Ligand code: HEC
């Protein structure tokens with residue numbers, strides 16, 4: 214009788230371990246992502262304009278960037294060491310986790326800057342409203358500081374994890390890049 218009770222309890226323990234495991238795996242990833250809100254914000258709005266919005270960003274793009282910080286193809290003193298400890302499988306979950314959240318709402322009443330002429334060609338990849346698509350990230354609503362930093366990094370050869378963007382950015386003057394960053398951040 215004692216043995217019967219033991220194996221029943223043991224059986225229950227195994228069944229609950231199996232049932233609980235997937236939920237714990239999901240929790241594991243989200244608990245490892247609490248640190249991200251220190252800069253990327255706990256409601257999707259970054260606490261510092263140098264950190265980009267990642268909530269609601271294109272999933273393919275997020276995974277590509279996480280992969281590139283992991284491999285060293287994109288390098289940043291803050292992000293590279295932060296991402297190194299994750300496996301590529303984990304990084305797929307990280308990308309899905311942030312992509313599923315909503316892009317933060319705009320400040321009510323914020324005015325949209327006039328679109329500079331040089332921005333027309335960007336729509337082919339970044340979307341008619343710069344909402345992004347499977348091949349390219351959303352740009353609408355990123356901060357001026359982050360946008361101008363990313364554009365200058367491509368133009369100056371500091372960010373080389375894409376073959377096309379450096380040439381596109383070098384073809385513009387810094388005044389044009391500033392006008393583009395101004396416009397995109399106002400969307
Ligand atoms: C201490 C501040 C800080 C923390 C913490 C932080 N980030 Fe970042 N993150 C940044 C900055 C700054 C950049 C821009 C770096 C660059 O220019 O390459 C960035 C860039 C990114 C990008 C690239 C987005 C894009 O539009 O190209 C992703 C994805 C990202 N972070 C994810 C994460 C995740 C996931 C975590 C948590 C594991 C995290 N970050 C924690 C500051 C931070």
Ligand code: HEC
Pocket residue numbers: 265277278331332334335336337338339348349350352360363364374375377378381393
């Ligand atoms: C041929 C397609 C294509 C065109 C045209 C294009 N882009 Fe891009 N852009 C991309 C892709 C793909 C990426 C992501 C690169 C990577 O893997 O990091 C990107 C990245 C960016 C980023 C970095 C976003 C971030 O979150 O870090 C900015 C800013 C940007 N593009 C601005 C522009 C502007 C401004 C134009 C027009 C002058 C333009 N792009 C034209 C494909 C394109």
